[in-house]
Amino acid sequence: MGKTAIVTGASSGIGEAAALELARRGASVVLAARSAEKISALENEILASGGRALAVETDVSDKASVERMSVAATRAFGSVDILVNNAGLGLSGRVSELRPDDLRHLFEVNVIGAVNCVQAALPFMERGGRIINVSSVVGLRAIPMVGGYSSSKFALNALSDAMRVELASRRISVTTVYPGTTQTSFRDNSRRTSNEKRGWRPSGVPPEKVAEKIARAAEKGGRDVFVSLHDRAFAAAVGLFPGLTDLVLRSWAKG
Numbered sequence: 191m192g193k194t195a196i197v198t199g200a201s202s203g204i205g206e207a208a209a210l211e212l213a214r215r216g217a218s219v220v221l222a223a224r225s226a227e228k229i230s231a232l233e234n235e236i237l238a239s240g241g242r243a244l245a246v247e248t249d250v251s252d253k254a255s256v257e258r259m260s261v262a263a264t265r266a267f268g269s270v271d272i273l274v275n276n277a278g279l280g281l282s283g284r285v286s287e288l289r290p291d292d293l294r295h296l297f298e299v300n301v302i303g304a305v306n307c308v309q310a311a312l313p314f315m316e317r318g319g320r321i322i323n324v325s326s327v328v329g330l331r332a333i334p335m336v337g338g339y340s341s342s343k344f345a346l347n348a349l350s351d352a353m354r355v356e357l358a359s360r361r362i363s364v365t366t367v368y369p370g371t372t373q374t375s376f377r378d379n380s381r382r383t384s385n386e387k388r389g390w391r392p393s394g395v396p397p398e399k400v401a402e403k404i405a406r407a408a409e410k411g412g413r414d415v416f417v418s419l420h421d422r423a424f425a426a427a428v429g430l431f432p433g434l435t436d437l438v439l440r441s442w443a444k445g
């Protein structure tokens with residue numbers, strides 16, 4: 191691939207798998223997350239397998255930290271070609287009970303974090319490039335008990351749509367990836383409002399499957415990327431039958 195890719199949230203789950211897949215395809219990968227030890231171990235793993243990687247401890251919600259990461263990336267690899275905005279966390283709870291501080295934190299990471307990364311990377315994307323934002327299927331249709339989380343992904347989608355048009359003349363494509371349930375530590379790392387029960391979820395796909403879609407988008411671009419046929423069907427059905435979806439989802443809101 192011969193490109194430089196920044197992957198946020200590279201210490202775990204989808205971000206870790208995406209970084210490994212991008213490195214395997216020949217990208218120089220900048221591993222950005224707060225867990226310094228984990229990204230350092232991943233850097234060593236990629237270097238040991240003959241790839242190129244740089245771990246930079248980063249808090250995406252902290253603009254100065256993101257700017258330092260972007261400068262370090264450019265010093266090491268010359269430019270930035272691909273930005274994967276993957277860092278994020280969840281929040282469960284009824285909208286009527288959400289704590290403002292939890293919702294604020296979620297937006298600081300899931301939304302403002304992505305904006306911080308875009309703004310820090312763009313000056314170094316002079317040759318064009320790709321921005322890949324990791325949203326969620328619940329960023330297309332909010333479901334009960336995760337309305338706050340869904341709203342952060344809706345906001346991310348809106349930013350993607352605006353940027354796609356704004357950056358087209360700079361030859362920078364913007365892709366939104368909509369994973370469904372993925373087998374990562376996401377649930378453990380999510381905030382909870384109270385002791386709410388979590389509704390049924392599909393068993394999910396391994397993070398490598400999402401990573402493969404991200405890596406393909408890094409190579410070929412694309413607008414909206416779904417990971418499975420099931421996710422694509424969900425998106426189509428909730429778009430066509432919003433009222434019926436409300437009725438079906440009522441049972442989830444009871445717990």
Ligand SMILES: NC(=O)c1ccc[n+]([C@@H]2O[C@H](COP(=O)([O-])OP(=O)(O)OC[C@H]3O[C@@H](n4cnc5c(N)ncnc54)[C@H](OP(=O)(O)O)[C@@H]3O)[C@@H](O)[C@H]2O)c1
Pocket residue numbers: 198199200201202203204205222223224225226248249250251276277278279280299324325326327368369370371372373374375376377379394
């Ligand atoms: N798993 C799912 O079912 C699923 C479904 C749809 C969408 N997604 C989305 O996929 C993305 C990755 O989630 P995942 O499933 O891989 O969960 P995960 O295993 O919990 O990984 C989350 C990553 O985000 C990073 N992160 C959190 N806060 C950060 C901050 N302030 N600054 C920098 N990095 C931060 C974490 O690293 P540190 O803690 O080291 O900072 C970690 O690497 C998220 O945007 C999530 O919303 C997940």
